[in-house]
Amino acid sequence: MRRATPYAVQFLANAGSTVAVVYVPLLARDLGASGSTIGLLVATYQAALLVANVIFGRWADFGNRRAFVVAGTALSAAALAAHVFVHGLAGLFVARALTGLCMGVFPSALVAYYYEGSKRLGRFSSSGALGWGAGSLAAGAVALGWLFPFAGALTALGAVVAFAGLRDQHVRLSQPFFDARVLGRNWRLYLSYYLRHAGASSIWAIFPVYMSDVGASRLWVGILYGINPFAQFLFMNLLERGREKPLIRAGLVVSVFVFLAYGFVPNHYWLVPVQVLLALSWSLLYIGALKRLLRRNPERSTAVGMLQSVVGLAAVTGALVTGITGAWGYRAVMLGATAFAVAGALTFLLVPDRER
Numbered sequence: 001m002r003r004a005t006p007y008a009v010q011f012l013a014n015a016g017s018t019v020a021v022v023y024v025p026l027l028a029r030d031l032g033a034s035g036s037t038i039g040l041l042v043a044t045y046q047a048a049l050l051v052a053n054v055i056f057g058r059w060a061d062f063g064n065r066r067a068f069v070v071a072g073t074a075l076s077a078a079a080l081a082a083h084v085f086v087h088g089l090a091g092l093f094v095a096r097a098l099t100g101l102c103m104g105v106f107p108s109a110l111v112a113y114y115y116e117g118s119k120r121l122g123r124f125s126s127s128g129a130l131g132w133g134a135g136s137l138a139a140g141a142v143a144l145g146w147l148f149p150f151a152g153a154l155t156a157l158g159a160v161v162a163f164a165g166l167r168d169q170h171v172r173l174s175q176p177f178f179d180a181r182v183l184g185r186n187w188r189l190y191l192s193y194y195l196r197h198a199g200a201s202s203i204w205a206i207f208p209v210y211m212s213d214v215g216a217s218r219l220w221v222g223i224l225y226g227i228n229p230f231a232q233f234l235f236m237n238l239l240e241r242g243r244e245k246p247l248i249r250a251g252l253v254v255s256v257f258v259f260l261a262y263g264f265v266p267n268h269y270w271l272v273p274v275q276v277l278l279a280l281s282w283s284l285l286y287i288g289a290l291k292r293l294l295r296r297n298p299e300r301s302t303a304v305g306m307l308q309s310v311v312g313l314a315a316v317t318g319a320l321v322t323g324i325t326g327a328w329g330y331r332a333v334m335l336g337a338t339a340f341a342v343a344g345a346l347t348f349l350l351v352p353d354r355e356r
Contacts, residue, residue: 001053003125003164004165005122005164005165005166006110006113006124006166007116007127008127008158008161008165009069009073009110009158009161009162009165009166010013010071010110010124010127010128010131011127011128011130011131011134011158012131012154012155012157012158013073013076013103013106013107013131014032014128014129014130014131014132014135014152015100015131015132015135015138015154016076016080016135016146016151016152016153016154016155016158017075017076017080017155018131018132018134018135018136018137018225018229018318019080019135019138019139019142019147019148019150019151019154020080020099020147020148021135021137022135022136022139022140022208022225023144023147023208024041024092024096024206025038025041025042025206025207025209026049026209026212026217026218026221028041028092029209031089031092032087033089033187036322036323036326037089038209038322039090039179039205039206039319039320039322039323039326040202040319041092041096042099042204042205042286042315042319043316043319044096045097045099045100045206045315045319046100046201046313046319047097047100047103047312047316048096048097048098048099048100048104049100049103049308049315050102050104050105050309050312050313050315050316051101051166051309051312052099052100052102052103052104052105053099053104053107053108053305053306053308053309054086054305055104056068056072056104056105056106056109056305057108057109057301057302057304058301058302058305059301059306060108060109060171060305061112061299061300061301062171062172063083063171064170064171065110065112066108066113066162066166066167066168066169067168068105068164068321069103069106069109069110069113069162069166070159071106072102072103072104072105072106072107072124072160073106073155073156073158073159073162074159075102075105076102076103076105076106076155077152077153077154077155077156077158077159078152079095079098079099079101079102079152080099080148080152080155080226081148081149081150081151081152081153082095082098082148082284083095083099083148083151084145084148084149086274090214098198099166100312101150103310107305107308108302108308109305111290111300111301112171112294112296112300112301113166113169113303115294115300116169116300117120118262120240120283121240121287121290121291121294122237122238122240122241122287124216124237124238125236125283125286125287125290126230126232126234126236126237127233128230129229129230129232129233129279129283130230131229132228132232133226133229133233134226135151135154135233136222136228136229137222137223137226138222139221139222140218140220140221140222140223140226141219141222147159149329156215171301177226182297182299182302182306183306185296185297186292186293186296186297186303186306187354188347188348188351189289189292189293189348190249190306190307190310190346191309191344191347192248192252192345192347192348193285193289193310193314194310194313194314194344195253195314195340195341195343195344195347196251196252196285196314196316196340196341196344197310197311197315197318198317198318198321198340199259199318199336199338199339199341199344200259200314200318200341201316201317201318201319202257202319202321202322202325202333202336202337203259203312203318203322203333203334203337204315204318205318205319205322206322206326206330206333207312208210208221210330210333211224211268211271213330214265214267214268214271215267215268220268224268224271224275227272227275227279227284228275228276228278228279229279230279231275231279231280232279232282232283235279235280236283236286236287239283239284239287240287242284242287242288244288244289244291244295245288245292246351247284247285247287247288247291248284248285248288248289248292248348249345251281251282251283251284251285251286251288252281252285252341252344252345252346252348252349253272253284253306254277254280254281254284255282255337255341255344256341256342256345257277257336258274258277258281259334259338259341260335260338261274261277262334263330263331263333263334263338264331274276279331282348289307290304290307293307305347312342318337321340
């Protein structure tokens with residue numbers, strides 16, 4: 001039971017959060033939001049997630065990681081369930097901000113907790129991808145009125161599992177709370193990651209609406225979302241033994257071609273192979289980045305928290321970029337995302353690696 005607990009918590013928390021992520025842009029459009037407003041809504045959630053990841057990722061390296069996982073999943077469950085009371089755009093903005101703050105409490109602590117007992121990051125990460133897939137399918141299959149209670153229930157079950165199955169894991173670092181060395185040690189990876197994910201996030205900000213406009217029904221939206229994480233589940237297990245640098249490089253390069261392909265699909269059926277390639281690109285990049293950060297940094301929660309914060313900052317950037325490129329249509333969004341991915345790949349490939 002205890003050995004399987006981190007996998008179960010990762011799966012349940014990711015499934016719950018994904019139910020909301022998939023449906024919120026469609027809900028916002030039903031409430032009268034424009035494309036720019038949807039981008040701002042996504043940016044609000046990601047900004048809150050960014051702040052929480054920085055603070056709690058660092059804090060978990062000075063306390064009991066189990067406590068952060070239990071409290072974070074419990075708070076996230078309450079925030080997700082509270083979406084059911086939203087009846088306007090203002091309330092939706094508040095709900096997404098609170099959810100972002102709560103969802104940032106536990107992921108870094110959970111990854112660091114797992115790494116202390118096992119180095120099989122591919123298997124652990126794939127359990128999160130499986131959760132994303134399950135949440136995506138649920139978003140397409142569960143009745144609309146039950147989506148947010150269902151999301152909250154999944155995450156609450158994760159909190160129960162964490163409380164029952166995780167052991168206390170206290171950490172005491174002999175360094176100040178505010179310390180820039182982790183950032184200085186890993187800036188090249190963080191910057192590459194940021195640029196790639198800013199491009200990706202500019203697509204995700206309008207992706208459910210985009211899929212709908214190229215012919216996907218609500219069920220197909222869920223299926224297409226689900227292809228990515230289910231393929232990640234397979235790829236992450238296969239890439240377990242790969243070396244970190246080749247994994248990162250390949251992930252960045254494949255991302256360029258994936259984002260470009262999104263701009264030229266004639267209908268939603270063509271998105272199926274593109275989603276598989278997307279899963280490959282993310283699996284390569286994410287496994288490589290985790291391997292590099294957890295091996296090279298004793299401040300493991302901090303290093304992973306910064307990575308999650310980079311993802312959040314990139315998501316804010318991408319959502320804001322969508323507000324600009326979206327004025328010229330979907331293809332402009334995809335080409336802008338490709339440009340960001342190219343910049344990220346060149347940063348990692350060309351900037352000398354002076355990290356020790």
